[in-house]
Amino acid sequence: MSTVINIKKGGSQIFDQFKRLPTELKTIKKELQKKEQAVTDLDNLSDHEVELIKAIKEQTRKYNINNVTRTQAYMDFFKKHPDIEWAFLAHMVARNAGWNMTDLKGSLLTRLMTQEQQEYFFAFLERSNWLIFHDAFPQLLLYEESIRKKKNLFYLLPQFGVSFFMKVMWDYYYQTKDKNMISVALIINEQNYIEDRVIQNKDYQANLLESLEFKIQELLQLNQILFPFSDRKQVKLIGQSVHQFASLKDRILLGKRLYQLLFDDEFFDAIYEMALQQRHTGSRKDYWPNIFNNINEANPDQPFQESLKECQLKPGANRLYSPTLEQAWRNVEQKPAEQGDWYSDWKVIHYLRKDPSKINGAIYGEYCESLEKMELAILAKGTMSK
Structure with missing residues (x-):
């Protein structure tokens, strides 16, 4: 998920400990x-290359309509190319x-945020989502065509505004088939790509990232990324909490x-299924x-009542309203x-190093607690307004 990483501020701590680069990173560093020597010759493209570029841009526009179409496009690609785990x-x-x-239009946040705040938060999420797809999906389609043609076509990446960093990384992947390396490279790229375009954008900074409501969300930990799966008996959750999103x-x-x-062997199959x-x-x-329903079961004339205790509905309580995207938001025409x-410093490759430690994905209790905290915040807000 654009400007280069500020090595002095953001990354020096994790780079200082590395004195020697492994062989594969030395190769990438060299490329x-x-x-400075890279020159894109825009005048010598063949008719086929021009048509391919046009077709990829059209496919990207076709699926970059809203969150649902983008999400499905990623899945459809992965089903055809499971080697691109990203x-x-x-x-x-x-x-x-x-x-x-959709939470912004659901039972809880509608009672904690104003209409204007909901719209700002949606615009922030939608712009980030749109930009990442706009940059990444042409890369995926060009990889697909390279496989089909049995020819490295990544010299065309500049035609889509893709970073030189990813040109180097796709060339490396085409030679080595290192799935981990290309996936982490795409993570590095996506976050750098939205850094100046969204995260450091003055409008979002003033209206969202620095707002009291955004800080309340962090305080209540209402920002978990969840991977649901079933053990045939019940739905379980693993994931990670988002802290310091501005970093x-x-x-x-x-x-x-x-x-x-x-992609942990313990979880992947069940999540994918x-x-x-x-x-x-x-x-x-x-x-x-x-717990959730896309039909609002609550009576709008009745005061808010708590529904949950330890992620179970209380006796007689309504399910929380969670609309579909189509119900919640109209499609947005993006500029x-x-x-x-964003790329200018090769030291960014230190992020490509593998972390051998196992990740603790336990998040069920934390997420359940965050829902209950939101309900308490709504009740507290109601008490204060009386």
């Missing part, structure tokens, strides 16, 4: 240092983005943890129909992506 990670993270979008380094490290957790069986609609009913290449 990355050729950026595509399934993108699918699952996009599901979470959709749930966050580029922390977002990259979070992406790496999510990737490692998602559930994702295949339940198409994404944006409603949390997709994975928890006993063109801002130009520019």
